[in-house]
Amino acid sequence: MKRRNLLRGALAAGLTAARTDVDQILSPGAPEGLADLEAAAESYGYGYHGQQPTRVLADLVSDFAGLRPLLAVPQPAPVRARLCRTAGQMAGMTAIVLHDLDSRRGSRAWFATAARAAAESGDDQLHAWVLAREAMVPLNYGAPKAAAGLAERARHAAGHRPTAAATLAAAVAARAYALNHQPEQARQALAAADALMERLPESERSDTWLTYGEQKHHVHLSHAFTTLADTARASESQQRALELSAPTSTMTRTLLNIDAAACAHHDGDTEQACRRTVAALAALPDGYRTGLVRRRALDLYEAIPAQHHRERAVRDLWDALALNP
Structure with a gap:
């Protein structure tokens, strides 16, 4: 009887070990710290919140560095995709802050890193978002033709579904065409942005860098209509954007x-x-x-x-x- 119990115990232990090994292969656990880094990326998406851009930049780069050891070792495909997606988001937001601080070269370099991470993650909408945000560097610093090219690449990557990235890309394209003295193309892009905005699901309408809310839409419209010298439409968007903007x-x-x-x-x-x-x-x-x-x-x-x-x-x-x- 004692020997039988020992055999049963050994068999049970072997079964448990075998199941655990296979279970880990089928559903690998995420490495420690990944969930915290994903939460940090979401938090950064809410913007400056009254903090100086340089302070936000320092925090972003510090957290981004935490991804390196996780990316440097082999990971199961689903975990690698999550890591790359988080890296793409953080690198893209770092590029946004550098852009706001007038560091164009640094901004472009970080957008290139963000694009590589987004492409590896397999998230087409993140890749489109990175391209649309990158288009705002030449847009705001005197190269509207280059901005329009990047914005159109973003529109192609985003596809025709009403997503935050697709709406942002159309709005940025409109601003680029307006600055490039192409009013017809600008108004076509504005109409496309408005149409996408009307169909945008609530889940993508929050006011973050990674989504596309009504406030952000009117900020883009304000600049596009101002550039087109359509001051009445510009004023409407300015007032609405200010109403929706936090102090x-x-x-x-x-x-x-x-x-x-x-x-x-x-x-x-x-x-x-x-x-x-x-x-x-x-x-x-x-x-x-x-x-x-x-x-x-x-x-x-x-x-x-x-x-x-x-x-x-x-x-x-x-x-x-x-x-x-």
């Missing part, structure tokens, strides 16, 4: 105010345009008057004919820009 959305609210100033210039009131822009810059905390905000204010200054540059309000705008190179 801590410092950079977004400033860009919307500069768009409104540019509309005043289009409508013939250059003095008001300059004064509004100077006030918007003066209200910013330290660390926010560089990069994209300064570039957008400089775009307004450069749009003012040279014969007006000696006027007091225009000189004040130039002085404000000179103080924040």
